[in-house]
Amino acid sequence: MTGTKVALVLLVFIATVTLAAPAQTQVFVSGQTNGGFGAPIDMTVPYVPAAVVTGPATITITYINGTVIDAGGVDTGPDGTFWNCGTAQSPLEESRGVAGGKISDLDALIGVFVPAARANHPKFTAIDGTKDATHVGIPPGDLFFVGEAKTIVVNEAGTLFLGINDWWMGDNSGGFNVELTVQ
Amino acid sequence: MKKASMLAGVIVFVAASALIVCAQTQVFVPGNASGLFGGAADALVPLVPALTLTGPGTITVTYVSGTVTDGAAGEIGPGGTVWNIGTNQAPLQESQSIAGGKIKNFNALIGVFVPAARVSHAGFTPVDGTKDATRVGIMPGRLFFIGQGKTFEAKEPGTLFLGINDYAVNDNGGGFNVEVTAQ
Numbered sequence: 001m002t003g004t005k006v007a008l009v010l011l012v013f014i015a016t017v018t019l020a021a022p023a024q025t026q027v028f029v030s031g032q033t034n035g036g037f038g039a040p041i042d043m044t045v046p047y048v049p050a051a052v053v054t055g056p057a058t059i060t061i062t063y064i065n066g067t068v069i070d071a072g073g074v075d076t077g078p079d080g081t082f083w084n085c086g087t088a089q090s091p092l093e094e095s096r097g098v099a100g101g102k103i104s105d106l107d108a109l110i111g112v113f114v115p116a117a118r119a120n121h122p123k124f125t126a127i128d129g130t131k132d133a134t135h136v137g138i139p140p141g142d143l144f145f146v147g148e149a150k151t152i153v154v155n156e157a158g159t160l161f162l163g164i165n166d167w168w169m170g171d172n173s174g175g176f177n178v179e180l181t182v183q
Numbered sequence: 184m185k186k187a188s189m190l191a192g193v194i195v196f197v198a199a200s201a202l203i204v205c206a207q208t209q210v211f212v213p214g215n216a217s218g219l220f221g222g223a224a225d226a227l228v229p230l231v232p233a234l235t236l237t238g239p240g241t242i243t244v245t246y247v248s249g250t251v252t253d254g255a256a257g258e259i260g261p262g263g264t265v266w267n268i269g270t271n272q273a274p275l276q277e278s279q280s281i282a283g284g285k286i287k288n289f290n291a292l293i294g295v296f297v298p299a300a301r302v303s304h305a306g307f308t309p310v311d312g313t314k315d316a317t318r319v320g321i322m323p324g325r326l327f328f329i330g331q332g333k334t335f336e337a338k339e340p341g342t343l344f345l346g347i348n349d350y351a352v353n354d355n356g357g358g359f360n361v362e363v364t365a366q
Contacts, residue, residue, distance in 0.1 A: 039313075039314050039315035040315060087315055088315050089313075089315035094312075094313045096312075096322075097301075097312025097313065097319065097320045097322040098312060098318065098319050098320070099312070099314075099315045099316075099318060099319075099320070100318050101318070118280075128280075128313075129277075129280020129281060129282070130222075130272075130277045130280060130311075130313040130323055131222050131272070131282075132221070132222020132223055132270060132271050132272035132283070132350075133222070134282060135281060135282055135283050135284070136280070136281050136282075137280045137281070137282070138280060139279075139280040139324055140280075140313050141322055141324050
C-alpha cells in the first residue's frame with residue numbers, strides 16, 4: 001500500500017469515527033425564557049439555542065437539575081405543575097390554538113425544532129412569529145413538551161431551541177440545566 | 184327483488200344523490216373581519232362562517248362584488264394592494280410567522296378551513312387562537328389567500344371561514360360579497 005493510500009484510509013477512518021461519535025452539550029434554560037409565546041406577556045426572552053444539526057439526526061434532551069420558581073409558591077421541575085390560567089394562554093396552549101383554564105404543565109421545559117432555512121434567516125429571532133415582534137420568528141404550532149426527557153428525530157438541518165411554558169415571566173427565577181446529545 | 188333489497192337500493196341511491204348535490208351560498212365579508220389575526224390588532228371581529236361541510240368536498244370561493252375601504256390605503260378589491268406595514272404583521276404574514284415590510288395583499292380576501300372537531304368544541308370562536316381572546320380558536324398557519332377566487336379540496340367535515348388580510352381594522356369599511364359552492 002502506498003503512503004497516499006494509507007493516508008486516505010486513515011482519513012476515511014477518522015471521518016467515520018467522527019460521524020459515529022454523538023455530540024453532547026449542556027445548556028441552561030432560564031426560568032424567564034418564554035420566547036414571547038403565550039398571552040398576555042410581560043416580557044420577551046428569546047429561546048435558548050441548544051443544538052444545531054446539519055442534516056437528519058436524533059436529538060436527545062435530558063434534564064439534569066434545577067427548578068423554576070414562580071408566583072404562588074411554585075417551585076417546579078421540568079414537567080411543570082398544575083395551574084389555573086384563568087383566561088390567559090400558556091405557550092403550549094398557544095401551540096394548539098386554545099387558551100385558559102387548568103393546565104398541568106406550567107413552567108415545564110419545552111422545545112421547538114426550527115429548520116435551518118428559517119433559523120439562519122438574517123432577520124430571524126427565536127421568539128413567537130405570530131406577534132409583530134420579529135421579522136421572522138417561530139410558528140407556535142411547532143412547540144412541544146420536553147419535561148424530564150425527550151428524543152426527537154429530525155429529517156433536516158436546523159436548530160433545537162428550549163424554553164419555559166409560561167407567559168408571565170417577571171415573577172420567575174431559577175431555571176433548568178439540560179443535556180443535549182446528537183447522533 | 185325482495186322488499187328489503189329494494190329499500191336498501193333506494194337508500195343507497197338517495198345517499199349518493201345527497202353527496203353530489205351542489206351547495207351554494209352567498210356571504211358578505213365586512214372590511215373589518217380580521218379575526219384578530221395579525222400583530223397590533225385593534226378590533227375583535229370574528230371571521231365570517233361561509234359554508235359547512237359534513238364530509239369531504241370541493242369548495243369554490245368566488246368574489247362577486249364590493250370593495251374594502253381602508254382609512255390609510257383607500258379602496259381595495261379582493262386581491263388586496265401593495266402596502267408597507269412597517270413593523271406590523273398582517274394575518275397572512277402571521278400564518279408564516281413573519282412580520283413587517285412590504286406586502287402585496289393588504290386587505291385581500293382570505294380564508295381558513297377549520298375541521299369540525301374544533302368548530303364544534305365548546306368555547307370555539309373564529310378568531311386567532313394564538314392570542315388569549317378565546318378558549319378555542321383558529322391556528323394562523325391554516326390561513327390562505329383567496330383574492331378573486333379559489334378552489335380547494337377539504338378532506339374532512341368542517342367550516343370555511345372568510346376574512347380580510349388586515350390587522351388594524353377600526354378604520355376599515357365596506358366589504359366583499361362572495362359566492363361559495365361545495366360539491
